[in-house]
Amino acid sequence: MTIDSDLEGQIAEWRAYMDRRRELHRTDAEELEDHLRSRITELAQGGLRTDEAFLIAVKRMGSLDELSREFAREHSDRLWKQLVLPSESDAPTAARTRRELPVMVLCAALAALAIKAPALFGLGLGEDDDAAFYARNLSLFALPALAAYFAWQRRVGLPVVAVLGALFVLGAVAANAYPLDDDAHTLVLTAIHLPLALWLVVGVAYVGGDWRSDRRRMDFIRFTGEWLIYIALLALGGGVLTLFTVGTFEAIGIDAEGFVSQWLLPCGAMAAIVVAAWLVEAKQSVIENMAPVLTRVFTPLFAATLLAFLVAFIATNNGIDVERDVLILFDLLLVVVLGLLLYAISARDLTARPGLFDRLQLVLVVSALVIDVLVLLAITGRITEFGFSPNKTAALGENLILLANLGWSAWLFLGFLRGRMTFAHLERWQTRYLAVYAVWAWTVVLAFPPVFDFA
Amino acid sequence: MRITKDLVAASATPLVLGILSEGESYGYAILKQVDDLSGGQLEWTEGLLYPLLHRLERLGHVESFWVTPPGGRRRKYYRITEQGRAELAEQRRQWATVVDALRGVWSAAQTSTPIMPAWEAGR
Numbered sequence: 001m002t003i004d005s006d007l008e009g010q011i012a013e014w015r016a017y018m019d020r021r022r023e024l025h026r027t028d029a030e031e032l033e034d035h036l037r038s039r040i041t042e043l044a045q046g047g048l049r050t051d052e053a054f055l056i057a058v059k060r061m062g063s064l065d066e067l068s069r070e071f072a073r074e075h076s077d078r079l080w081k082q083l084v085l086p087s088e089s090d091a092p093t094a095a096r097t098r099r100e101l102p103v104m105v106l107c108a109a110l111a112a113l114a115i116k117a118p119a120l121f122g123l124g125l126g127e128d129d130d131a132a133f134y135a136r137n138l139s140l141f142a143l144p145a146l147a148a149y150f151a152w153q154r155r156v157g158l159p160v161v162a163v164l165g166a167l168f169v170l171g172a173v174a175a176n177a178y179p180l181d182d183d184a185h186t187l188v189l190t191a192i193h194l195p196l197a198l199w200l201v202v203g204v205a206y207v208g209g210d211w212r213s214d215r216r217r218m219d220f221i222r223f224t225g226e227w228l229i230y231i232a233l234l235a236l237g238g239g240v241l242t243l244f245t246v247g248t249f250e251a252i253g254i255d256a257e258g259f260v261s262q263w264l265l266p267c268g269a270m271a272a273i274v275v276a277a278w279l280v281e282a283k284q285s286v287i288e289n290m291a292p293v294l295t296r297v298f299t300p301l302f303a304a305t306l307l308a309f310l311v312a313f314i315a316t317n318n319g320i321d322v323e324r325d326v327l328i329l330f331d332l333l334l335v336v337v338l339g340l341l342l343y344a345i346s347a348r349d350l351t352a353r354p355g356l357f358d359r360l361q362l363v364l365v366v367s368a369l370v371i372d373v374l375v376l377l378a379i380t381g382r383i384t385e386f387g388f389s390p391n392k393t394a395a396l397g398e399n400l401i402l403l404a405n406l407g408w409s410a411w412l413f414l415g416f417l418r419g420r421m422t423f424a425h426l427e428r429w430q431t432r433y434l435a436v437y438a439v440w441a442w443t444v445v446l447a448f449p450p451v452f453d454f455a
Numbered sequence: 456m457r458i459t460k461d462l463v464a465a466s467a468t469p470l471v472l473g474i475l476s477e478g479e480s481y482g483y484a485i486l487k488q489v490d491d492l493s494g495g496q497l498e499w500t501e502g503l504l505y506p507l508l509h510r511l512e513r514l515g516h517v518e519s520f521w522v523t524p525p526g527g528r529r530r531k532y533y534r535i536t537e538q539g540r541a542e543l544a545e546q547r548r549q550w551a552t553v554v555d556a557l558r559g560v561w562s563a564a565q566t567s568t569p570i571m572p573a574w575e576a577g578r
Contacts, residue, residue, distance in 0.1 A: 027531070028505065028509075030529070030531070031482060031505060031531045032501060032505065034481070034482070034483070034528065034530050034531070035482050035483045035486075035501060035505075037528070038483035038484075039483065061500075061501050062500050062501065062502055066500075066502055067500075067501060067502045069502070070500075070502035070503065070505075070506045071502070071505070071506050071509075073506060074506035074507075074509050074510050074513075075506075075509065
């Protein structure tokens with residue numbers, strides 16, 4: 001039979017239709033295509049024109065719905081999307097995706113070894129004297145390996161690699177060059193803010209150096225949410241593993257706690273950071289994103305809680321007890337609200353019209369804002385009274401940054417609900433704001449110690 | 456004559472195993488052979504055949520492999536396993552019993568008088 005380009009086109013169209021069916025794997029579609037071709041060949045030999053033969057062959061195969069249903073009955077597992085490792089797939093894959101797994105393992109191993117490297121220089125893990133060293137450097141063990149993995153995966157150019165390297169070196173210098181006492185407040189601040197700053201550096205690697213793109217930034221936000229969920233799951237699994245390691249060895253009279261605290265936990269935690277990132281990437285198109293699902297569940301609950309708090313606050317007329325930690329607590333509350341907002345945005349169809357959930361979201365944001373303003377009013381007096389300590393300044397700065405973000409978000413939200421603005425405005429505002437977090441985190445790490453005399 | 460769905464489904468496994476016991480084959484060829492064997496009476500759909508082949512593969516009665524002819528498209532072949540042959544023998548025994556029983560019923564039905572209600576027979 002001569003190659004009929006019309007027929008090939010028709011078959012390709014039919015095949016594309018088949019490939020969209022989840023119940024039919026690639027190999028099944030291939031098998032059915034072979035079947036279709038055999039029948040067409042036979043019909044054509046019987047004297048039909050190829051286009052007629054194609055129509056009859058497709059018709060004989062029956063409706064695709066029915067076919068898929070029969071396949072689904074045998075392969076019901078396919079409706080549960082499974083994570084397929086590249087090496088297991090029988091489809092011919094590119095060499096690069098086959099190398100993905102080894103490279104990820106290599107990066108995870110590097111991260112795991114990195115945390116043991118200081119031990120070679122006499123800085124023991126878990127010793128009180130060196131706790132401060134590990135606290136301020138914690139993010140410098142695993143995040144460079146993670147950035148390296150993304151840099152390899154995204155094939156970023158040399159200039160981007162140079163920028164990434166320079167930022168990590170800057171982070172390392174900032175964490176270690178300042179003469180900070182082990183109990184200095186700014187040391188704690190560095191230990192908290194350096195991971196944040198470096199996580200955004202990982203973001204530069206994640207977006208493949210294309211950090212100006214709003215879409216890519218949103219991808220990084222999505223990635224961060226999924227990564228947090230995976231790291232929590234891995235931590236749970238790691239906890240179970242630890243329990244069994246200690247328990248089973250204890251049963252035969254061997255004390256495994258030293259091994260667990262010196263090797264299993266630190267190395268496992270560092271490797272998990274890379275593994276979780278790889279899992280998020282590998283399952284991206286396979287499993288529904290979890291962060292938006294959790295957001296859907298918790299947005300109404302948080303909105304109700306905040307409203308109840310406001311009502312109770314007004315009804316009882318109790319003042320806010322301005323404790324040391326209260327500012328941090330409300331910072332965290334704003335972070336949670338911002339997270340709920342971000343992951344609702346990340347999963348939203350930008351062109352969809354405003355619905356009930358959007359109104360709920362606005363209620364949540366506005367009540368969080370009102371509560372925060374109340375807290376700020378209560379706390380200002382205290383700060384003017386006792387002056388600015390590094391902790392208070394950082395907590396206040398964060399509060400203002402989040403307040404500004406949520407305030408403007410609420411405004412944009414209102415505009416959107418009234419139909420004056422598109423949802424894309426809100427998304428763009430959030431993705432642009434990432435830069436503010438980066439600037440703030442680096443400011444705390446780099447400028448706070450000298451400004452506050454290394455206190 | 457239309458053969459009922461249940462009967463088609465029940466006879467599908469022994470037919471496929473029987474065809475494959477004569478040599479490895481692929482989906483379309485199996486379908487053609489069923490067509491020939493039944494004189495076109497057994498109408499198998501693709502939705503019946505391929506999921507059945509996949510199930511037999513999962514159960515270990517058959518195994519599959521891809522063959523790429525030089526310059527051609529690859530095609531999935533099926534081959535019966537030892538376990539599949541044992542299953543086929545078992546199915547043959549069962550079917551023989553069923554067929555024997557049916558034969559007994561048919562011949563009895565031919566020789567005996569037509570079944571009639573008692574009051575009509577007594578008139």
